[in-house]
Amino acid sequence: MNRAALLILADGRFPAGGHAHSGGAEPAVAAGRIRDADSLEDYCRGRLHTTGLVAAALAAAATEGHDPLALDGAADARTPVPALRTSARRLGRQMMRAARATWPSAELDALASARPRGAHQPVVLGMAARSAGLAPLDAAYTAVYETVSAPATATVRLLSLDPFDATAVLARLAPDLDRIAAAAAAAAGRIAEEGIDVLPAASAPLLDITAQEHAAWPVRLFAS
Incomplete structure (x- = not known):
């Protein structure tokens, strides 16, 4: 196993296009739901336990070698909002x-x-x-870290939040990252016996609604 490759894949400088996306932080800042480090932490924790869990399980399942086209269909079914489906596919292409x-x-x-x-x-x-x-768990870790690092990085730009405070938020979320990554990898490991529907389908309706609204903004800093 080439574990050092995990550092490359999870590096924010890996040219996968994530820097152009805020993980929903831009509309959350505009609505006043993210105001400071504490509210950023609450936002990231909620995102981690919903969309983060789903993304990590899909990533772990793909790493295990399950049919990527079936997994892509499962991702579509778990992404009800057109704006988020579009963003997910653009990010996937990059x-x-x-x-x-x-x-x-x-x-x-x-x-x-x-x-x-x-x-x-x-x-x-x-x-x-x-x-x-x-390994599948490595992919799950990368997915959950992206789930929280994107809003944290974006909030530094959107609110001029102290980067040290944003990094401290990520550090405090580390135990949650461990739990969600492990749960996602475990779910992926059950596909062979229970089928693809065993993958989590946690929802975040407010994130869905604000993502669709954000896509219609005439001027925005981030693509999503």
């Missing part, structure tokens, strides 16, 4: 470009051919982890 350049594989090529407009980002993330020689 992740695919970076992954194929970094860890070329026939499996990545096949998924890129089957989904030329982009598969859902967590599925591509899992396939990238698989091509890099990582």
Whole structure:
């Protein structure tokens, strides 16, 4: 297992397009739901236990070698809002470009051919982890970290929040990251016996609503 590849995949400088997305933080800041480090922590924890859990399970399942097209369909079913589906596929397309350049594989090529407009980002993330020689739990960790690091980084720009405070929020969330990553990988491990529907389908309706509204903003700093 090439564990050092995890550092590359989870690095914020990996050219997968995440810097252009706020993880819903931009509309949350505008609505006053994120105002400071404490409210950022609450927001990230809620996102982690809903969309983060779903993304991590999908990524872990793809790393295990389950059918990526079936997983992409499962991701669609768990993403009811068109704006979020569009963002997930755009991020997946960019992740695919970076992954194929970094860890070329026939499996990545096949998924890129089957989904030329982009598969859902967590599925591509899992396939990238698989091509890099990582384990399902590694992919789950990468997914959950992205879930909270994107809003934290965006809030530094949106609110001029002290970067030290934002990093401290991520550190305080570490135990939650451990639990969610483990739960996601465990769910992925049950697919062979229980089928793909065993994957989590946790929802975050407020995130869905604000994402769709944010997509219609005439001027915005982040794509999502």
